[in-house]
Each structure stands twice: as structure tokens, then as C-alpha cells.
Amino acid sequence: MNNRLRVLRAERNWSQAQLAEYLEVSRQTVNAIETGKYDPSLPLAFKIGKLFGKPIEEIFFPDSGRAAKS
Amino acid sequence: MQTPAHSGPSWSLLVVLSLLFLLSYGAARALLELVAAPPLRVASALLPIPFFALWLLTIIRGIRELDELERRIQLEAVAFAFLLTLILLLTLSLLEIAVTLPPEDLSYRHVWPFLPIFYFLGVTIARRRYQ
Numbered sequence: 001m002n003n004r005l006r007v008l009r010a011e012r013n014w015s016q017a018q019l020a021e022y023l024e025v026s027r028q029t030v031n032a033i034e035t036g037k038y039d040p041s042l043p044l045a046f047k048i049g050k051l052f053g054k055p056i057e058e059i060f061f062p063d064s065g066r067a068a069k070s
Numbered sequence: 071m072q073t074p075a076h077s078g079p080s081w082s083l084l085v086v087l088s089l090l091f092l093l094s095y096g097a098a099r100a101l102l103e104l105v106a107a108p109p110l111r112v113a114s115a116l117l118p119i120p121f122f123a124l125w126l127l128t129i130i131r132g133i134r135e136l137d138e139l140e141r142r143i144q145l146e147a148v149a150f151a152f153l154l155t156l157i158l159l160l161t162l163s164l165l166e167i168a169v170t171l172p173p174e175d176l177s178y179r180h181v182w183p184f185l186p187i188f189y190f191l192g193v194t195i196a197r198r199r200y201q
Contacts, residue, residue, distance in 0.1 A: 025137040029137050037199070
């Protein structure tokens with residue numbers, strides 16, 4: 001799954017540590033989500049959506065390889 | 071104030087309880103060398119259990135306070151350690167059938183120290199995966 005988390009965070013000039021604090025997760029978790037190494041749980045995805053004021057489908061989307069298969 | 075979800079376990083408490091557990095285990099081993107009466111020997115063997123229970127409860131409580139990625143890392147590490155220990159035990163049992171192993175140097179009670187080693191190896195591998 002891909003996401004726009006890094007872009008959205010950069011637009012607000014937040015560091016990974018700041019975003020991690022807002023989301024009550026570790027900085028490692030934010031980094032792993034941004035680099036696509038970890039897909040967040042649904043509750044965390046909704047929390048991210050709420051923080052950025054966007055629906056989750058505007059932040060997270062399937063990568064092209066998986067989308068083609070489904 | 072509410073504790074943040076990613077605060078994790080109290081590491082200082084965990085270190086103290088780990089030391090207490092190891093000390094109680096050492097004391098149990100020493101007592102087993104000293105006492106001969108069966109009830110006392112059984113009591114000595116059971117001595118580390120309360121410390122182990124405290125240690126276990128602290129770890130479980132700590133895991134519940136970890137954030138979701140760290141919980142996944144812990145799960146992968148525990149699975150890695152468990153399966154690797156299982157392989158070690160299976161191999162040891164086959165080797166015992168194949169040849170006579172020296173019980174003082176290579177027996178099942180020598181296997182358990184490998185479990186924490188495999189666990190820390192599993193944590194390292196899983197952490198690297200999500201870096």
C-alpha cells in the first residue's frame with residue numbers, strides 16, 4: 001500500500017517525531033508507514049485521516065501492482 | 071496524565087525483575103546442592119516461580135503499552151525464537167538417537183539459554199526490516 005503521509009507531513013512542516021507524538025506512536029512507526037514498509041491498522045489509519053482532515057482513501061491507496069491484480 | 075500509547079514497558083523495573091529472577095534461579099540451584107530432604111528440594115526448585123510470575127506480568131503489561139508496529143516486531147521475534155528453539159530441540163533429539171551425547175555438556179537443560187539469544191536475534195532482524 002502506498003500513502004501520501006510524507007507529503008502531508010512536509011506541508012505542515014512537522015518532523016516525524018512530532019507526527020509520532022500527535023498519533024501516539026513511535027517515530028519508527030511513522031517512518032515505516034512513510035516508507036511503505038508497514039501498513040497501519042484501520043484505527044491508526046483513521047487517526048491519521050482525522051489529524052490531516054482527510055478521508056483515508058485520500059492518504060492511503062493500493063500500489064499499482066496490487067491494484068492490477070484485484 | 072494519561073501515559074502515551076507508545077511508552078512501552080518500564081525498562082528499569084524489567085531489569086530489576088530480571089536480576090531478581092536470575093538471582094532466585096541461582097539461589098535455587100545452590101539450595102539444591104545443599105539440601106537433601108525431598109520437600110525442601112521441591113520448595114527450592116519452586117523458589118524462582120513468584121519472581122518469574124512478576125517478570126512475566128511486567129512484560130505482558132509492557133507489551134500492551136507498546137505501539138502497533140513494536141507489537142508486531144515483538145510477535146515476529148517471539149515466533150522466530152520459538153521456532154528456532156523447536157528446531158534446536160528436534161535436532162538434539164535426533165542426535166541423541168544417532169549418537170550418545172554427553173549429558174553434562176549437551177542436554178535439554180542447556181537449550182533454554184538459547185531462547186533469549188534467539189529472541190534478541192529475532193528483535194534485531196524484525197527491527198531492521200521495518201527501518
